[in-house]
Amino acid sequence: MVSTRAVPNLAFRRLRGQRSAGEFAAAVRRAAREIGEHVACDARYVGRVESGEIRCPNYAYERVFLHMFPGASLVDLGFSARESVRGRGAHTWATAPPPLPPMLHSDIDEESDVLRRVFMTSGTTTVAAASLGLGGPSAVTGPMAVPPQRRVGEAEVSAVEKAVRQIRLLDDRHGADGLYRRASQPLRAAYALLDAGTASRRSTADRLHSGAGELAISVGWLAHDSGRFDDARSHYAEALATARLAGDAALEAHAFCNASFLARDTGRAREAVRAAEAGQRAAGPLGSPRLLALLALREAGGRAWLGDRTGCERAIGRARTAFERGEGAADPEWMSFFREAELEMLEAQCWSALGDWPRAARHARRATRLQDPHFTRNLALYRAQLTGDLARAGTADEASTAGQQVLDLLDRVQSSRIRGMLASAVRVLRPRGGPEVAAFLERYEELPPVPVPVRVPSAG
Structure with missing residues (x-):
């Protein structure tokens, strides 16, 4: 048996100096905010580190500590090397893992690492796309089993990559609400x-980092689309951390792209712009004009919500120029959704945010006409956008017709985001009256309630 007796972290204690544990915890939280992290550091956590109870911090704390003490390594700060805590130790248990220290369950910032270690050592690790649980012909048949073993190889990495593809496929067809958990x-x-x-x-290690990060983004998107914004933010941050640690610029650009989208949807327009700009810097050397086009549109969306019409138009112009350069070998696999229909949709959202409803409706209408019917969820999304833009542009009957088309798809698509957009359009249409509006509203009222709270940015 390997001894589990904690060894005090004297190096970390020296770094605290004359500050109290509470004062040092406040400094940690400030440093976290400087780099866009969020950690729930308090005096108790500092005490756990100094006592040696926390032998290696999770990735969020690692980034904060290395930011606070430039040039230092985890070992310099008195921690054990990560591989000695997570790698070798995982292979010394012949049958079952040792019991987890109960105090680990009380610190929210350590919880994810605990869950992962439990999952890794609790028998067969099953990456089962079938367990995503929609059933029917579109569901994946058969699990992808990843047995615990000393070396991770092709089979395990391929299983992770396949899980990413299956989640995206099911989301395209059915929306996020039934998939996230x-x-x-x-x-x-x-x-x-x-x-x-x-x-x-x-x-293999590089592919595993990339696959895990892409999976975090995919699950983050499911959280985002189903209205679980805090969960989405956490998953996107985890993907960004994985990208930074692995030096994976493509994954970093993807994480920033989604983080920008989430920031815009939660009313943090300046953060949306900054994240999109950071994504463009990461994507610059990758040689994918389409990726740069999408990131420019994310920037345009943030600028639109800031009321910066000039900046928005410039970003849209850059996006269209890059898009017109066409597809390329360097385009990421996850960008299969980004076709002309999506470009039109994102531009529609910009004009909608700026209050130019007729122009927004023109682009949303183009998006619905161009969209591949295979992407059922996006077709419902585009029509929901069109419904809202037409309603605000004063064309209530046409808006009601578009709304009816969204309702036609909601038996196949479960997306709280789409339901939220439709609810926003209904609030505009309700006072308008008329037989078309009445028919749409009557059918809308028959929908079951949205299962989770959803906050969709107001369109005006």
Whole structure:
């Protein structure tokens, strides 16, 4: 048996100096905000570190501590090397893991790491796209089993990559509401493999980092689309951390892209612009004009919500110029959704945010006409956008017709985001009256309630 007796972290205690544990915790929280992190550091956490109870911080704390003490490593700060805590130790348990220290369950910032270690050592780690749980012909048949073993190889990495594709496929067809909770299982499995640090070769390790990060973004998107914004923010931050630690610029650009989208949807327009600009910097060397186009549109959306019409128009212009350069070999796989229809949709959202409803409706109408029917969720989304833009532009009958088309799809698409957009349009249409509006509203009232609170930015 390996001794579990804690060894005090004297190096970390020296770094605290004359400050109290509470004062030092406040400094940690300030440093976290400086780099866009959020950690719930308090005097108790500082005490746990100094006592040696926390042998290695999670990734969020690691970034904060290294920011506070530039040039230092975790070992310099008195921590154990991550691989000694998560990798080798995971392979010394022949049957079952040792019991977890109960105090770990009380610190929210350590909880995710605990869950991953439990998942890794609790028997067979099953990455099961079938467990995403929609059933029917569109569901994946058969689990992808990832047994615990000393080395992570092709089979395990391929399972993670396949889970990413299956989640995206099911989201395209059905929306996020029925998927989010179930998708957490393969995400935990992926990070359990990553934390074990036992990939058989460097190329495998790189693919595993990329796959785990993409899976975090996919699950984050499910949280985002189903109105669980805090969960989405956490998943996107985890993906960004994975990208930074692995030096993966493509994953970093993707994480910033989604973070910008989320910031715009939650009313943090300046953050949306900054994240989009950071994404463009990360994407610059990758050689994908389409990726730069999407990030420019994310920037345009943030600027629109700031009321910066000139900046928005410039960003849209850059996006269209980049988009017209066409597809390329360097375009990421996840960008399969970004076609002309999506470009029109994102531009429609910009004009909507700026209050130019007729112009927004023109672009939303183009988006619905161009959209591939295979992307059922996006077709419902585009029509919901069109419904709202037409309602605010004063064309209530046409808006009601578009709204009826959204309702036609809601038996197949479960998206709180789309339901929120439709509810916003209904609030505009309700005072208008007329037989078309009445028919739409009557059918709308028959919908079951949205299962989770959803906050959709007001369109005006």
